[in-house]
Amino acid sequence: MTRHEFLKMIEVHHRWVQDLAEPIPFSSAELYLDARVADLITENEWNTSKIIRNFMPYVQQMITTMPVPSFSNPDARYWKFDSKGRYSVKGGYQKAIGFYDNPKNQSRNMLEGWWKFIWSISVPPKVRIFWWRLSKDLIPTASNLKMHHIPTAETCHYCGFGKESTIHALFTCHQSREVWKQTTYWSWIKKITNAPTLEICLWLKWTLTKTDFENLAVYTWAFWKARQTAYHGKISAISGMDIHWVLGWLKDYKKAQRSLHVTTQPEPQNSALYWTPPIENHWKLNVDACFNLNSQSFGIAGIVRGSNGEAILAFGRQINQPLSVLGAELLAIKYGILELKEHNLTSVTIETDSLLSKQAVFGEEDYLDYEGIWISEIKEMMKSVAVDNLVHVRRSANVIANALASFSSSSPTPFSWVNGEFPT
Incomplete structure (x- = not known):
């Protein structure tokens, strides 16, 4: 069986797109549940118009950037629970005892790259920690608090529409979007829907350059901080907040980090620890x-x-x-x-x-x-x-x-x- 024939056998609702941990959500009913990946391909190219009509915006680019095989490859066995497709006794045992029945464990191998990426970006440590928590849906949104049995309303405190999930709070709430419109990343943010948090994170990593992702990561951290400050009544609203200072702050951080590695003009170790008065007449x-x-x-x-x-x-x-x-x-x-x-x-x-x-x-x-x-x-x-x-x-x-x-x-x-x- 060739690779192209194999693609024809894969149903569209299966997890066939790299980095998506759950079945791909449809945005229309044009494709039936038994549709094949081959139904999205026309003359060895992706049928872009059909993909746009049937998939969420954050999935469309993931699909269209996947190369369509132009020639046949020899058949090969592939163990889907390993990132390199290799079977092992350990993997077989884990499958036998139901370890991979948990969706979080199914995606364990392909998420290793995501965690390495998060800890490698050049942003302050508190921003990396924030994104680690964001990826795991651990930031205290109303929906997450409710899930942990904390008595609170799940409705968004700011817009009053829908549950305040992580994605809603940071990206899809209309007040959040007013802030994002101030940035150069609005063209990406406006495509985000209320999809699973981790899938949005992976899509952003897929779509943006590392520098752009670092900038967006700091914007997101600063926005969440302002959102919490507004919630506790310390500022009046979030929709009018100015976050243009963020990139300057990140730029200064990166310059300071580079200065730690330069050998020219090292700072003396005797920088004053306490204020001392100048000499007389100075x-x-x-x-x-x-x-x-x-x-x-x-x-x-x-x-x-x-x-x-x-x-x-x-x-x-x-x-x-x-x-x-x-x-x-x-x-x-x-x-x-x-x-x-x-x-x-x-x-x-x-x-x-x-x-x-x-x-x-x-x-x-x-x-x-x-x-x-x-x-x-x-x-x-x-x-x-x-x-x-x-x-x-x-x-x-x-x-x-x-x-x-x-x-x-x-x-x-x-x-x-x-x-x-x-x-x-």
């Missing part, structure tokens, strides 16, 4: 930036202190434009230098707990957009204001600047306090 400016999830804005701030440790100047403002974390940290430095210039302060050391911003200012890497412009401006202003140095310190040595940035992120009113005007 000043220290500590700056920081902070993102507020509730207000969807950054806060930047700084404080200037002298040799006796007393503050003589502090400033802060809320930034509502979409920025990367690096961009916000650079903006804090820039505004800090502008404050120094306005108050005629020289002989100043600037301290930041952002290692990336220090490396950006003193490094040779070219940055595009606003980041590159601000780096150039900072370099020029440091010369004109006679800034002694820009140094990296630990967060514990930048506590007050961080507190002021956190305050600014939730306050729309900018402030600039000088000696004698500080609030109590």
Whole structure:
């Protein structure tokens, strides 16, 4: 029997598409349950129009990207419970005792690649953990809570239509879709239906490049976090949230990861752990930036202190434009230098707990957009204001600047306090 003849024998509703753990759902009744895969093939090519009419959007691309055999192959036995088709005594025993009767065990081998993929993507660990939980339907949606005997309504809290499953909460709820429309991934997201969670995950892996999947993974994590924050009443709604900061945040993470492996300009091991006053007749400016999830804005701030440790100047403002974390940290430095210039302060050391911003200012890497412009401006202003140095310190040595940035992120009113005007 040739491979093509074998395809003709396989019924369409069987699990014949790689990475689909359950029978393929139909979107129309055009195909009968005894239809064969060969019914979808015309002259050694997939019948695309028939596939589009009969299968869910997330399945269509999986099918059409499978190569149709153009020549006959020798017959071969294939053990479907092994990823390479090889029979083993262990596999036979597991089949005999009913191990593979559980759908989760049927798909065990082909899912090994998925788990390896999830743990290999270049995103922060908390995002990888979130996607591992998402894949296993372990995030606390209303439907999952109900299934674990927690008394709660299964209806979606936001749209009021249907059960709040994992896929509904993240992708198909109309409020969720309003957020996804802000991203470049809407063309994929709008194709998602309320199919099994794992199948959607595998389809996204199949469809997207690894970089695009990483971006989408962080978007999804940030959206779920905002959705939970809104549910607990800390923000008013999710449909209007701005998630453009996500890609900048991921970009900064990847840059920081790369910096761990470079051998040029290593960071000294003696970065200050606690704040210390400058020498007499000199000043220290500590700056920081902070993102507020509730207000969807950054806060930047700084404080200037002298040799006796007393503050003589502090400033802060809320930034509502979409920025990367690096961009916000650079903006804090820039505004800090502008404050120094306005108050005629020289002989100043600037301290930041952002290692990336220090490396950006003193490094040779070219940055595009606003980041590159601000780096150039900072370099020029440091010369004109006679800034002694820009140094990296630990967060514990930048506590007050961080507190002021956190305050600014939730306050729309900018402030600039000088000696004698500080609030109590």
